[in-house]
Structure formats: structure tokens, C-alpha cells
Amino acid sequence: MIRKISILNEKGDLLDFSDREKFLLYDVSGLGVEFDNKVDIFNASVLMNSQNLKLGQLKAKLLVGQNSVNGYEIFSEMFRFLNSPPYTVIYETDTGVFYRDCVLNKLTKSDMKKGRVFIEDIIFDFLTPFYKEISETYKPNSDTEGDGKIYAGDSKPRNLIANPNFLNNMESWDNTSDPEGTYQLQAPASDKPNSNILKLTSSNNKLSSFINAWGLKVRKGDRLSFRVDIKTDNNPDYDRPVIRVGYGTGEKNYKYSDFGITASSSGFKTATISFVVPEDGVFQLYLINQNWSTLSAMSTYFREPMLTRGDVSDMPSDFYSGKPSNNYYAYPFVYESDYNGKSGVFQIENNSVYIGSAKGSPVEITVHGPCTNPYWEILDGSKVLQSDGYNVDVPDGYKLVVSSIVQNQRMKLIAPDGTISDVYQQQDLSRSNLIAIPEGYVTLAFHNVGDVSFVYREEYITV
Template sequence: MTSRKFMLYNSEDDLVDLNNHEIFALNPTGLGVSFSNSFSNVSANFLQEKSVLNTASLKLDIIFSRNSTTPYEKYEEFVKFLNKPPFKLIYEISGKTFQRDCVLSELSKGEIVTNVLSESLTLDFTTPFYKEISETYKPNSDTEGDGKIYAGTNKPRNLIANPNFLNNMQDWSNMSDPDGTYQLQAPATDKPTSNILKLTSSNNKLSSFLNAWGLKVKKGERISFRVDIKTENNPDYGRPVIRVGYGTGEKNYKYSDFGITASSSGFKTAAISFVVPEDGVFSLKLINQNLSTLGAMSTYFREPMLIRGDAFDMPVDFYSGKPINNYYVYPFVYESDYNGKSGVFQIENNSVYIGSAKGSPVEITVHGPCTNPYWEILDGSKVLQSDGYNIDVPDGYKLVVSSVVQKQRVKLIAPDGTISDIYQQQDLSKSNFVTIPEGRVTLAFHSVGDVSFKYREEYITV
């Protein structure tokens, strides 16, 4: 038999457990979903014109029974609890917990029968069922060059040999089609130590460079990497630009698959993270894939970095800054894009809307000091939504932006708790008040210090 529990919180976080021998809920109805649909008639068929999610109510039979008090006294205590609306219902079923905001619709009152008071309770829901998922980001300070170093027993490490294409392409192998060409170019001013690799091809040809430095990876480990990319004569970003090998398998990544975390000197900093599907040796191939017979196209690469690699055959002393067993190990590591590093979050939103909504609300808190913070929702390199504020957030202050319907707000909160409404300082070039779409997307923060956010994974029925 499937177990289920109901609990109820009021606005002051008082709790009533509706599963004990003094107050017990049974016979729930209204946990499903209904729509109102309108149609137009076309011959013997019907075209759906509109579908509207109907309001939902939970109806429960509530048993108030004698224990140390009479059923009437327990009823009176429950009424006092209800005097502090609105409410939050906690629903536990089959080991899963959901919550749903609600208000009181009806509570009946009758007579005691054999020491039991049996009444009906109706709650009107104001939200879907939801789980709140929270994340945080705290920047790490630079320790050397462009890099960032992390403490702990499982230190991330930059394991790609020669990412700046120095020393005559040491550690990189030219895997080009004979018709493909490559050229090593001087660094741009924003990264004066980073040479640029230009790959060019035409007529359905492919040119590429492979780095197979022998990193052994295990199934289930996470690999993350980043690279600066720009293209020439390539309006179609559906072409492969990175090929990852692991064991016997490989996978292509298109330009549009990447989360774009920065832009400089015409380059886009692209990042990807994935879980290794099988044991094997990891390799990375940079690709210029021309899928057209019209003219030549080029892709430029700069600083291809493995920014997280769970290697299990590395020496313990890997921060020496010297080549060790054909690995060049840096005295710093680049801050990973994955799991919140660099202010970039990969989000898997498993909400269930059945067509009734297109995104989950999110509340974002940006802690000062920072200036003109903004954030974006991306699908690969495509910006789906964005929000930002033309404001200085001083040290000790925090900017709180919520797209939750019942408490949509933009507040600047001072250290003493004083709240200022700064909605009028929204950046009008942005789409404003972002929501998290269903599926896998990237949430990227820019010009921020510490950030925390929580979004609702929502379900109109569970």
C-alpha cells in the first residue's frame, strides 16, 4: 500500500501534522489536474483554440478525536492555527516530498459522535506542487596569472598539455584532411601568451588537431573543459567544432551546444561538462568541419583547457608546474564552469506542466559589492532570457529579484534591513524576470560577487 502524509504550515511556520491520532486526514480528493478547453468546429473535426488550467482544491475529511483534550478543544486549536494565512501544504508520497501554497476555502463544524468530531476541510491551491532547488556561487581569488587554485583532497587540475599551442604544436597531432590547412597565429592583446590556432577547410572537408595525452577516465566521472572559439565565413553554428573521445566511443559538440561564459577580442569562451559513459582514455579533437561546397570557412581556437578531470592515475604531487609523465601540470587551475564555478550553472529542470506553463520561477540574490549585475538563460550559445540592473550594490547590501508570481519583486536590502524597490533600474535591453525552462539549460551570472538562487521545479500534479 502506498504511504502518504499531509502536513500544513501557516504564515508563521507553525506546523499541524494531519497524520496523528488527534487530528487525522483521510479521503483526499482534488490532487489531480483539469483543463478547460475551447474548440472550433471544422466539418466533422474540432480544432483546439484554447486550453486553460483550472484552479484546484484539496478536500479532506478531518477527524478530531479525544486524547488529553476533547475533540472540540483540538478543533479550536486548529482554527487558531488557520487564523494565520496563507498556508503551505506538505505532501509526502512514496518517499517523495512536495509542497504547494494554498488558502482556506471551507472548514465545516458539526457535533461530536462517540468521542470523535468528523469535519471536512477544503484548501484552494495558489501554486502547482513544487520543490525548491537552491544553488550558490562564491568567486575564488586569483592566485597566479589567469588561474584559480582550489584546496581539498580532490583538486581540479588542468591536464591538457600545451593549451597555448607553443613549442611547434608540441603534444598536438595534425589529423587534417589533406585539403585542410592550419595556421598558428600570434596572440591577441587580451591574452598575450595564448597563440591562436586557425583551421580552414572547404568542399565538405574537415581539418582538425588531436590532443590524446593519455588521461585515463572512469565511467561516471565528470569531465569539464573550455575553449575560446570564433568562426569566419560560418553563419551556421550547427557544425561540429569539438570531438571528445573516451574509450571506444566519441561525441561531437557543435558551437551551439556550448554555454558561452565570456566574450573578448571576437572570441567566445565556450564551456561544456559531461559524465564519462565508459572507462577509457580521454582525447580531445579541435575541428573545422565544412559541410558546404561553397568557399572556405575557418574556426579559430585559443586555450583549449580541461578544467576538471577526475584522473585516477596522476602523481600526488601534481602542482609542481613541470612535465610529469607527459602531463604539463600548472601551478594553478582555471575556474571550472561546471556546478557554479565562474557563476555558470547547468540546470536540469524536470518540471511537469502539461502545456500549462513555459518556465519555473526563480529567486536570485546578488550580494555586494558589484556594479550592474546581470544574468542570462542559455540553450547552448543562444540567449533565451536575460535580466539585469543598472545599479551599484554596495558591500553588505543584497539585490533580490524574484519571478515567483505571488511575490514578484526587485528589492535592494541594506545591512540594517531597509528595503528599497529598484524595479525602475532594470536594464531595458534585457528580457527581464527570467524563468527556468523545462529541460537542460545554462544560467550564467555576469558582473557579480556572491550569488545564491532558488528555483521551483513545479508539477501541476504528482
């Protein structure tokens, strides 16, 4: 079900296609995907020769001037808006907000219909997949600035989860079970004698869950890592959500199968996830037991939920208990490791959906001077997958902008007064050229840089 479609033009003007007094789209199609497959047939067998993604189109009926007496003036507003191409479609659904660049293909203009409205055909040609823009920054800090914090009594990361051991009758946890769902606190197992076990049970086609919504504020670009022990009772629903993380208006589900848990799993398995927060907001965590099987009752067990800021590699192997608090000492310095992208190294989770049509997401990188001969690499472990760099001085106040976005590929040095110089001839030819962020988990590392910011597009052929 479409929640909302709107469109931006090059000037940044917004046209809302759900405005019932002006413009309303209906009978929308073309939001899926279509390929041109070329095959070779050998007797009863078929060999794939090539597969090309077809140009997508958004096709719809456009109702202009409903509930208004100014239909002609409203249509003129539409033409003024379209006079500044290209455009970006903004598609809002229950799964999030997605963008897609496009140009106009067709807009009919007929006589005004009864009721003083226009009913027209409108078609846009898509130029990109759907995408979300995800940004990161790195700013080196000296040891003499800021107001650093060291938590009292321990140098390990502090668990941000309130009441991770399920104590005091589930304090800080709220039960959102269905009417037939139940929960039970079980005594600790011998391997972790200080950690109670939460057992969630739900009936057929029901969902039971607990939410920990204690008001932890997170910022766009923060990397969070989460760990919890999970166990099932020979659960046939191993491809159903068991963890949901929420931040601002967005959320993401993680399934048993994401953690390597199958229908035959019976012992506790430590499940770990790491992700970048896409928007400012308040963090929420859900532990879920969703029974979509034919069983009358089904259970999931949880133990020691742990959340820290930073990459999963920064997470301690042993548990640090306690509730979030302001129990820290303040010192007049900043540890650089407290910053996302510490030392200019970023762990990236790219969840693009290409269905075989591409192998990476475009990225725009901005390096601020002063620096000399900056370069960057995409790594899988210690293996360099891609790299790019420039044999150039970037003076103080200047910035080097390098973009692999197809519609806006550029290699520019921009002066403080806005003067632009092409630096493609200064590209380091020993490297692999413009980079794209592969799907999955990779590392993006910057070298010979000061301040850095970058934006990459997590792309989706269809959503």
C-alpha cells in the first residue's frame, strides 16, 4: 500500500502528490523491476547470455484541482514546477523513505472534466534505482581538546541496555505480548550464573515481545553494535524476526536465520549485529517471539542483551552489567577512539538490493584541506578490493570532491571562493579508480587526510 509519493525539482521545490486540493496520483504502476534477458537455447537447456535492467517508468493517473475552484491555476503551478528538471521521486512506505531520480516522459492536458477537475496521464522515466543516502564523517581530535569521559571503575565499553539481566520484575522492559502470549523468567544456566533467561511464548499466528525504550538518544551516523544470546525449542519459524531495533521513525528486523539459527538449533547462540543509525532519534529495542507456524505454542529464549557504541569488534567478550547512568569521570581530553570512524576507518554495512544488476553503490567523498596526496581503500578484512587517490595538495580552506554517482561523476578541487578545478589528471593511476561500496560488510579506510565526509547510496532495484 502506498503511503505517500512526492517529487522534488532541481530548485528544491516539493510537489506533494497526496494533496487532495491540488494533485493526487492514483492507479500508480512501474515501481517494480523488469529485465531484458538474452538467452541461448541448446536443445532442452537454456544458457543465460546477458541480462540488462530495463528503464523503469512511474505511470499514474493525475487528478488536478479536486476540492478546488482554481483548477487552471493549479495546473499552471504544475508546469512551473516541471520547468526545473531533473526530478527526484520521494516514495514513503511502511518500510521507510526512498528516493529515485527521474525525468518527465509524458503529461497529458485535456479539457476540464465535470467537477472542475483535470484527469491526466503522467509518466516519469527513472534514471536511478531507489536509494537512501547514508552519510559519515571523520574529524581528527588532539588529546588536548574537549571533555572526555572515562566510566568509573572500568575501561571496557558500557552496556547501554537498561536492565540487561532482567532483574526486579523486568524493570525498564515493557511487555507487548498478544492476549494469549506469556513470558517467564528462568533461573540462570551454569555457564552464565548471573544472567536470568527471558522465555517468550506465543500461540499460533500471534506475536509476543518486550520493548526496552529507556530514552537513549542516538545521532545519524552513530555506529551501534548489539549482542544477545538466543535459543529456540526446535522452532520451525527460524526465518521470522526475533530482534527489532528502532531509531527515530525507522526500524529494522533481524531474523533467526540472520544469526545462523535453524529449525534444529536448541542451545544458546550468541547473535551479534552492527549498524549505522540513519537518522537522529530515540533508540528502542524489541525482543520478539512471532509464531507463524501451525504449532499451538512456540517459544524463544533471550539472555544478556548488550548494546555499545562502535563496531562489533569493540564489544567486550565478557559481560559488563549495570544500567545506563551518568556515572563517569570527566577529563580535559578526548580519546579519538570515542568517535565514529576512528582514525578515518569506517565499518560499512551496505544492504543494497541489486538482484544481479550491479555490484556496488556510488559514493561521494569530500576531503577537507590541509592535506597532501589523499587516498582511500575499500577492504574485505586485509584484502584491498578497490582504491582511489590523487597526487594533489589540498590547501587549508579547500576541499577535494570525488563522486562516482553516474549522474554527477566528478573529481574537483574547490577553493574557498568557489572556484573549481578539475583534478582527474592528478588521479593516482596505480589505484583502481572511482570506488563503489560493495554489498554486505566492508571497511572504508582513508589515508593522508584531515577532515573527511562521505555520502553513499544504499540502492534498491525495487522496494
